[in-house]
Amino acid sequence: MLRFIVLTCMAFVTTFVGVFWAMRGFPTTTPSLVAPLRPTLSTSFGDESSKAYERKAWEAEHTLQSDKDPKLDALRMDALQAGTAYAMSPCDKTMKANLIAATAAYARGWAKIYDCPNPAMGMFCSEQKRDQANAAYSTPLDVRVKEQLAEAFEQKGIVKEDFPEDIRETVLAFTGPGLWFEPSAVCLPRQRASANAR
Secondary structure, three states, rough: HHHHHHHHHHHHHHHHHHHHHHOOOOOOOOOOOOOOOOOOOOOOOOOOOHHHHHHHHHHHHHHOOOOOOOOHHHHHHHHHHHHHHHHHHHOOOOOOOOOOOOHHHHHHHHHHHHHHHHOOHHHHHOHHHHHHHHHOOOOOOHHHHHHHHHHHHOOOOOOHOOOHHHHHHHHHHHHHHHHHOOOOOOOOOHHHHHHHHH
């Protein structure tokens, strides 16, 4: 008899909670925790005004990110594009060559401003020129370039010896810890498979 009363009470409570929940529209979270969804754009997809807005936002982002030095901007964009391409396709020999060339050119630009014959012995070079080089290479676009280069070199496959000896130490400042002596973890299985197929 006691079990019948307990089961009847449980059925009553479950029914009451179910009806109460249904009256509220079956909410799954409390209203205070989740904000209602709102559209982020007032224009429809493909609308000319939305395209113009996107273009202006892109221009604003890219013009604010550099110091407007055309030569440095060319080096920055080449390094950014080469880093992106290599990160997406680390086993492509062309992408590897492009990344090495773009990174070396980017590092040479910094070294030209620094004007120190041996950066490893930087204590004997001008601190003012070093600060000037660091300032020139610290724009938001440079930050993006360094992040992209670090991501690309994390793919492995490029070692210090791939760079000319006079620029190796400078290159290390822009590549992150990925530029060491290890072969590409991504490309090794493919290289072994192609070697076994011959």
